[in-house]
Amino acid sequence: xxxxxxxxTPTNGFTKWLDKRLPIVRFANDTVxxxxxxxxxxxxxxxxxxxxxxxxxxxxTGVILAMHYEPNVNGAFASVERIMxxxxxxxxxxxxxANGASMFFFAVYIHMFRGLYxxxxxxxxxxxxxxxxxxxxxxxxxxxxxxxxPWGQMSYHGANVITSLFGxxxxxxxxxxxxxxxxxxxxxxxxxxxxxxxxxLPFMIAAVVILHIWALHVPGNNNPTGVEVQDVxxxxxPFHPYYTLKDSFGIVLFLIVFAYxxxxxxxxxxxxxxxxxxxxxxxxxxxxxxxxxxxxxxILRAITFDLGPIPAKLLGxxxxxxxxxxxxxxxxxxxxxxxxxxxxxxxxxxxxGFVAVCLLLGWCGASTPSNPVFPALQGEDALVVSxxxxxxxxxxxxxxxxxxxxxxxxxMDGLPEDASPSLSAVPAPAFTFSQLSLILTFCYFGYFFxxxxxxxxxxxxxxxxxxxxxxxKRHKATSxxxxxxx
Amino acid sequence: MKAFRILxxxxxxxxxxxxxxxxxGAAHPHEPEGGWPFEGAFGQFDLPSVQRGYxxxxxxxxxxxxxxxxxxxxxxxxxGPFFDPEYPNPxxxxxxxxxxxxxxxxxxxxxxFGDYDFRPATPADQFKSPFANENAARAANNGAAPPDLSVxxxxxxxxxxxxYSLLTxxxxxxxxxTREVTPAVVTTPASDNGTPDDPTDDIAEVTTPAVIQTVxxxxxxxxxxxxxxxxxxxxxxxxxxPAGQYYNPFMAGDTTPQYEGDPRxxxxxxxxxxxxxxxxxxxxxxxxxxATPEQMAHDVAQFLAWASEPKQTNRKSLGLPVMIYLGILTxxxxxxxxxxxxxxEH
Numbered sequence: 001x002x003x004x005x006x007x008x009t010p011t012n013g014f015t016k017w018l019d020k021r022l023p024i025v026r027f028a029n030d031t032v033x034x035x036x037x038x039x040x041x042x043x044x045x046x047x048x049x050x051x052x053x054x055x056x057x058x059x060x061t062g063v064i065l066a067m068h069y070e071p072n073v074n075g076a077f078a079s080v081e082r083i084m085x086x087x088x089x090x091x092x093x094x095x096x097x098a099n100g101a102s103m104f105f106f107a108v109y110i111h112m113f114r115g116l117y118x119x120x121x122x123x124x125x126x127x128x129x130x131x132x133x134x135x136x137x138x139x140x141x142x143x144x145x146x147x148x149x150p151w152g153q154m155s156y157h158g159a160n161v162i163t164s165l166f167g168x169x170x171x172x173x174x175x176x177x178x179x180x181x182x183x184x185x186x187x188x189x190x191x192x193x194x195x196x197x198x199x200x201l202p203f204m205i206a207a208v209v210i211l212h213i214w215a216l217h218v219p220g221n222n223n224p225t226g227v228e229v230q231d232v233x234x235x236x237x238p239f240h241p242y243y244t245l246k247d248s249f250g251i252v253l254f255l256i257v258f259a260y261x262x263x264x265x266x267x268x269x270x271x272x273x274x275x276x277x278x279x280x281x282x283x284x285x286x287x288x289x290x291x292x293x294x295x296x297x298x299i300l301r302a303i304t305f306d307l308g309p310i311p312a313k314l315l316g317x318x319x320x321x322x323x324x325x326x327x328x329x330x331x332x333x334x335x336x337x338x339x340x341x342x343x344x345x346x347x348x349x350x351x352x353g354f355v356a357v358c359l360l361l362g363w364c365g366a367s368t369p370s371n372p373v374f375p376a377l378q379g380e381d382a383l384v385v386s387x388x389x390x391x392x393x394x395x396x397x398x399x400x401x402x403x404x405x406x407x408x409x410x411x412m413d414g415l416p417e418d419a420s421p422s423l424s425a426v427p428a429p430a431f432t433f434s435q436l437s438l439i440l441t442f443c444y445f446g447y448f449f450x451x452x453x454x455x456x457x458x459x460x461x462x463x464x465x466x467x468x469x470x471x472x473k474r475h476k477a478t479s480x481x482x483x484x485x486x
Numbered sequence: 487m488k489a490f491r492i493l494x495x496x497x498x499x500x501x502x503x504x505x506x507x508x509x510x511g512a513a514h515p516h517e518p519e520g521g522w523p524f525e526g527a528f529g530q531f532d533l534p535s536v537q538r539g540y541x542x543x544x545x546x547x548x549x550x551x552x553x554x555x556x557x558x559x560x561x562x563x564x565x566g567p568f569f570d571p572e573y574p575n576p577x578x579x580x581x582x583x584x585x586x587x588x589x590x591x592x593x594x595x596x597x598x599f600g601d602y603d604f605r606p607a608t609p610a611d612q613f614k615s616p617f618a619n620e621n622a623a624r625a626a627n628n629g630a631a632p633p634d635l636s637v638x639x640x641x642x643x644x645x646x647x648x649x650y651s652l653l654t655x656x657x658x659x660x661x662x663x664t665r666e667v668t669p670a671v672v673t674t675p676a677s678d679n680g681t682p683d684d685p686t687d688d689i690a691e692v693t694t695p696a697v698i699q700t701v702x703x704x705x706x707x708x709x710x711x712x713x714x715x716x717x718x719x720x721x722x723x724x725x726x727x728p729a730g731q732y733y734n735p736f737m738a739g740d741t742t743p744q745y746e747g748d749p750r751x752x753x754x755x756x757x758x759x760x761x762x763x764x765x766x767x768x769x770x771x772x773x774x775x776x777a778t779p780e781q782m783a784h785d786v787a788q789f790l791a792w793a794s795e796p797k798q799t800n801r802k803s804l805g806l807p808v809m810i811y812l813g814i815l816t817x818x819x820x821x822x823x824x825x826x827x828x829x830x831e832h
Contacts, residue, residue, distance in 0.1 A: 039830055039831075039832045040832055078554070078555060081555050081636070081637065082555075084795070084797065085555070085560070085796055085797065091795075091797040091800070091801060092801070092804070095801070237830055237832075241826050242826060242827060242830065245819065245822055245823045245826050245827075246823055246827075248819050248823075249816070249819040249820055249823050252812055252815050252816045252819055253816060255812055256809070256812045256813070256816065259805070259808050259809060259812060260809075262805075263801055263802065263804065263805025263808060263809070264527050264802070264805060266801070267640060272640065272641055272642055272643050273641070275637045275640035275641035275794075276633075276641045285738065380750070381750045383748070383749070383750065402748065405747075405748040405750075423749055424742075424749055425742070425748075425749040425750045471831050471832055472831065475831055
């Protein structure tokens with residue numbers, strides 16, 4: 001599983017015997033002890049280890065929660081509350097598991113942005129990147145399935161929105177949706193299969209994580225310079241103890257943030273409607289997914305127009321899935337030979353723009369599409385009197401402050417009796433979240449296409465000769481600035 | 487470049503701040519004066535208040551609202567309002583036993599003959615539900631089933647402050663009046679079904695009896711943080727309460743259809759089927775606390791906050807050692823990391 005030569009020598013009779021039959025000790029030694037790792041990895045690179053911890057925590061707490069959970073529409077909601085109330089430390093397990101999902105996504109997004117910034121998707125690491133995208137896709141599926149299980153209002157109505165997306169697929173959509181739900185609508189059978197799959201997928205994630213690490217260990221780590229390892233002696237350090245310790249430090253810092261949410265703000269990342277038991281007859285005022293899905297939700301809702309024969313709903317679904325699918329082909333969209341954005345002055349600007357676009361898409365996903373983006377710039381609502389005159393419907397609009405209302409009222413009183421006037425407030429036209437989402441959606445996809453052209457024209461900065469040289473150069477620079485002070 | 491990064495960071499902060507902001511047409515719930523004792527990293531429940539809150543629930547709320555996720559034993563568990571260290575098992579706690587026995591329930595298990603008897607509750611029993619099922623609850627309450635209160639504080643934006651604001655937020659009686667409205671005479675042209683000689687549709691005028699409406703003078707409703715269209719151009723709005731419903735500025739909803747006045751200044755909030763419940767001295771507190779509406783709302787909101795998460799005390803008390811442990815571990819790992827890497831230029 002590791003691309004470097006093994007330096008393991010069995011020391012006693014048993015390990016010699018075992019090494020000839022199943023070289024598992026050699027394997028472990030080569031993978032996590034002697035594995036040569038570039039010496040210039042910064043803290044952004046600790047998120048790989050953090051994610052491994054997240055997965056382990058989710059599986060461990062999840063297995064125990066499953067012992068107490070009741071996958072039944074009549075008992076699911078109460079059983080989750082029973083876990084919080086009557087199971088010893090059940091409140092802790094459940095808070096860890098629920099907030100753990102948020103922490104997992106927080107870490108995976110940083111891990112992905114790190115990969116984008118340092119060009120970790122480029123040759124020879126394309127397969128590594130694609131496996132990472134598969135893990136991300138499985139994570140989204142797992143999180144969505146898991147969100148169903150507490151059987152709250154958002155569980156039910158969120159699942160309704162997402163499964164209806166499959167119904168938008170032409171020809172097979174409706175059958176596909178029925179097949180996924182196990183019936184014409186969400187019911188007990190849906191909850192049970194979601195529970196079953198929610199238990200299955202994490203183990204599939206774990207399997208792909210093993211492939212991901214395998215694909216990492218063949219070419220070795222990328223690093224902030226994007227320059228490949230040339231001299232193992234000078235450019236790298238063994239994984240243990242150097243990176244086991246650095247990663248552990250990063251992991252513990254991350255756990256402090258994690259613990260803050262678990263112990264002091266366990267419900268801060270959730271939605272209040274999740275504490276209302278699912279009721280198919282009452283739809284929540286605003287259906288919103290968990291925060292980590294919001295950018296994709298915004299893309300889904302951004303498309304409000306039909307394109308030729310494609311209805312808006314299907315187009316939204318296509319764009320939402322394309323937002324993830326495009327990551328799979330990114331290694332071939334980016335034409336630049338230079339990996340790290342450190343040496344790509346133009347692409348780097350676009351990268352930071354892309355991060356901002358993703359965050360703003362999240363904001364759009366959380367907001368009501370018809371609301372104005374800048375309420376402060378919103379003009380005053382107009383008053384519209386609707387009435388019928390000689391059998392024809394007519395309207396009269398009044399703008400302004402209180403006097404507009406007086407005028408409208410006077411106009412209504414002056415109308416003949418059979419006019420049946422009614423007064424309503426119509427918001428002034430404004431720049432809405434729906435429009436912002438559409439712009440941002442094009443920016444999101446635009447980033448990937450612009451990378452193609454930047455790569456062809458951009459003049460990169462001079463690359464360091466090697467990892468070793470870049471480290472020395474940086475040290476010289478810092479000692480030069482500190483020297484006069486001595 | 488720098489400016490661009492600062493801009494990106496600013497936008498990031500803005501979007502997170504905006505995400506945290508909850509939407510809704512209702513007035514923003516406010517805390518009681520002095521805040522909640524259970525908030526913050528070290529906050530604990532004020533147990534005498536939670537005890538009084540149980541009394542308010544028992545004597546007022548429980549006639550309509552169930553709390554199905556709670557059992558009487560919960561009242562005597564560690565962190566609960568009637569916990570007694572002498573009785574670590576709440577089923578033995580005589581006070582909790584007495585509180586349970588105060589309620590007569592239909593036994594959930596059959597007797598030796600297979601019949602279901604009425605009997606006094608035991609600490610192991612669930613809180614008694616006022617209605618046999620949701621349909622019964624709906625039928626008895628004008629079509630709106632009163633929500634279960636077990637996790638109500640977790641289930642509403644604003645939590646305990648929402649409960650407190652809602653219970654104390656009904657408009658003052660000075661703002662409420664009634665008026666008699668004679669609906670406009672509906673004139674139907676004779677013979678409009680096309681058969682000129684049909685006597686059944688020759689009724690030229692349909693008169694409906696006068697209706698008594700309850701109206702609220704919005705200029706007399708004071709909501710913190712909301713500026714009412716107070717008498718602007720002499721036109722103070724009136725809010726017409728639908729029959730059997732009550733206006734509350736903290737209830738989610740839309741008042742525009744019921745508002746007589748400038749629709750752009752319709753008051754926040756909505757209508758709910760529950761009228762004001764906590765009138766002065768609705769309960770008599772054993773500890774001599776004066777039962778003002780604010781006091782009762784404060785106590786019952788705190789009781790419901792406890793009921794929504796009875797393990798909150800355990801959560802916070804475990805949080806501190808965990809944080810200290812992680813803090814020490816961070817320091818140790820930092821020094822180990824620095825020591826191991828000291829000879830490596832990186």
